[in-house]
Amino acid sequence: MYTRFVVVLMFGIHKNPDRAAMGSVLLMILLAMVGGAMSLTYVHHNNAAMAAYLREVHNNYPDITKLYSIGKTVKGEDMWVLAIGSSFSNLDLRPHVKYIGNMHGNEVVSRELLLHLIDLYVTSYGTNVTLTQFLDTTTVHIMPSMNPDGYSVAVEEQCGEVLGRPNANSKDLNRNFPDLIHDLAVKPVQPETQHVIDWLDDYNFVLSANLHGGVMVANYPWDLYMNTRLQTIGSGKSICPDDDTFKYLALTYSRSHHTMSKTNGTECGYNFPDGITNGADWYPVSGGMQDYNYIAAGIFEITLEVSCCKFPAAPTLVDFWIKNKDALVNYLLLVHMGVKGYIRDKNNNSLDGAVLSIKGREFPRFRSKHGGQYFRLLMPGEYTLNVSYKNHTESKQFTVSAGVVTRLDVTLDVDERDPSNNALKSTSSVPTMATFYMLLHALVNSER
Numbered sequence: 001m002y003t004r005f006v007v008v009l010m011f012g013i014h015k016n017p018d019r020a021a022m023g024s025v026l027l028m029i030l031l032a033m034v035g036g037a038m039s040l041t042y043v044h045h046n047n048a049a050m051a052a053y054l055r056e057v058h059n060n061y062p063d064i065t066k067l068y069s070i071g072k073t074v075k076g077e078d079m080w081v082l083a084i085g086s087s088f089s090n091l092d093l094r095p096h097v098k099y100i101g102n103m104h105g106n107e108v109v110s111r112e113l114l115l116h117l118i119d120l121y122v123t124s125y126g127t128n129v130t131l132t133q134f135l136d137t138t139t140v141h142i143m144p145s146m147n148p149d150g151y152s153v154a155v156e157e158q159c160g161e162v163l164g165r166p167n168a169n170s171k172d173l174n175r176n177f178p179d180l181i182h183d184l185a186v187k188p189v190q191p192e193t194q195h196v197i198d199w200l201d202d203y204n205f206v207l208s209a210n211l212h213g214g215v216m217v218a219n220y221p222w223d224l225y226m227n228t229r230l231q232t233i234g235s236g237k238s239i240c241p242d243d244d245t246f247k248y249l250a251l252t253y254s255r256s257h258h259t260m261s262k263t264n265g266t267e268c269g270y271n272f273p274d275g276i277t278n279g280a281d282w283y284p285v286s287g288g289m290q291d292y293n294y295i296a297a298g299i300f301e302i303t304l305e306v307s308c309c310k311f312p313a314a315p316t317l318v319d320f321w322i323k324n325k326d327a328l329v330n331y332l333l334l335v336h337m338g339v340k341g342y343i344r345d346k347n348n349n350s351l352d353g354a355v356l357s358i359k360g361r362e363f364p365r366f367r368s369k370h371g372g373q374y375f376r377l378l379m380p381g382e383y384t385l386n387v388s389y390k391n392h393t394e395s396k397q398f399t400v401s402a403g404v405v406t407r408l409d410v411t412l413d414v415d416e417r418d419p420s421n422n423a424l425k426s427t428s429s430v431p432t433m434a435t436f437y438m439l440l441h442a443l444v445n446s447e448r
Contacts, residue, residue: 040119042317044108044156047077047148053115054082054144061122064135070143071195074168077148079195084121085139090370093342093407095206095335098141099328100196103173103210103289105150106164109307109320110211114144116321117328131329138335141203146192146210147173159309160214167192174210175285177292182229185287196289200297206375207335208301209253210289215305217265217272218250223279223288223303231284238280240294241361244379245338250276250302252334256327268308279303298366300377338378338400341409343368343387349416351389359384359395390414 045053058067066088069078087094099117101110121140124131145151147167154164166172167190176193179185189197222238225231240246254261254275265272272282279285293301306324309316343354350372357365358376368374376385380402387394392414400406 040115042112042321043314044317045111045115047145047152050111050115050144050148051078051080054080054118057082057118057122061125064122064125070199071191073147073149073192074190075149075152077152079143079146079148079192081141081143081199082118083139083141084118084125084135086125086136088139090204091373093340093373094137094139094204095340095375096139096141096203097207097332097335098143098205099332100143100146100208100210100289102145102147102151104165104212104310105145105147105152105167106154106158106162107211107213107307107310108151108154109213109310109312109317110304111144111151112317113211113306113321113324113328114142116325118142118144120325120329130333134333138332139203140332141205146196154311156311157309157313158311161310164311174212174289175287177287177289178296179224179286180292180295181224181226182231182286184224184229184231197292197296200293200299201369204370204373204375205293205297205299207249207332207377208293208299209304209331210301211304211306213305213307213310215265215268215270216260216263216275216308217270217282217305218253218260218276219279219282219290219303219305220246220250220276221279221291221294221302223285223291225280225284231280231286233283235284236281237278238284239278241363242294242300242377245300245377246302247276248379249300249331249334249377253302253304253327253331256330258323258326260323260327295364298364298376335377336405337403338376339383339385339398339406339408340373340375341407343372343374343389343410343412345412345414345416347415347417348411351412351414351416354387354389354412356388357386359386362386385410387412 054067058065064084064086066083069080071079073079099114101114102108121131121135125135126132149168150164150166169190171186171190173190173192175186176190177185221240225235225238251274259267260275265275290301290303293299307320343351345351352369352372354368355365356374366376378400380400382399384395384397385408387410389412392412394410394412396408396410398406398408
């Protein structure tokens, strides 16, 4: 499976000294060609092989990678993430992006796509100008498998079956995130789901996608209907306040993909104009990870369906990589759009937990964190940013232009270190999930 081990097996031991010498030279040449790294082949990597590959990449590229686990699954498997970039700081206005694969354990193409994307990033750094600049200004977090327990029981070439779809407790993880609007999610919250929830606040995540299989389409929010608990198929689109941005994100992926937009999803028996769909318009989902990211953490996430067959035969994997490579790269490049900046007090102290909104897009609100930083993806246009912190408010107008991100810092007339503000601190800090749910529920019902 891995070139360097194959080469050692072929040339490492010989009784003939001349052949041994020639073997040593060939070994050096081949190792130089692959940079001493593992050669990633187009096979289905089981959990052990996937973890071994991630460790090897980190060992070979320690300066631009960080390997970590966000927690354990029901059966004790690590939920591995490989971060890639020239810096892993949370304090330098560097946006963080993420891909999550294999949420449904039997939908496996995403695992291999994300492993090959990792390979592309690490081998291109320092040689490809676009990807080097991207990794110098962005940190990419890749979780090839959110559901390794489900994967372990799934079966190759089962295209439409559900064996391995849920986690080890037979829970569908994409129905298990807290439904912050109607409270209709599958309960209780599973370990895998909770680990992802906790992970969202660890970094300045701005843009995300979770990858699935069974269809070919880029799905964007809302996945549920906001103004009714009756989630009925065929009720039309459920349009979120940032519909223009989400459509642009989805179209970027579908049009960068080799066939998704061109075939309108018909290759899998569906019809999705331009290869995209509003989630609820396709079929409503409560407890989905996509909407939770957007509402709870201000992260723009879409759902990518990347294969008709959920667990295709290994020889087809190379074709999936060819068709998705450009789309996977181009999608994450979009994180550098909209507005970003710092929220500070009058003495230049950073303010975490400030509540922010864009005029006309007041819901969902988002927060400053990790040293007062905030990010918001927006299409070109004129906007007003509203900031609230401890009874202090500020509004600033700004312009977003195409192809660049606008820098907008906001200074509030408050002294964070003034003892007289301490009484307000508990109510202005980042709310608990229970408090946040009550605020959201009250806001949605008051607006609709």
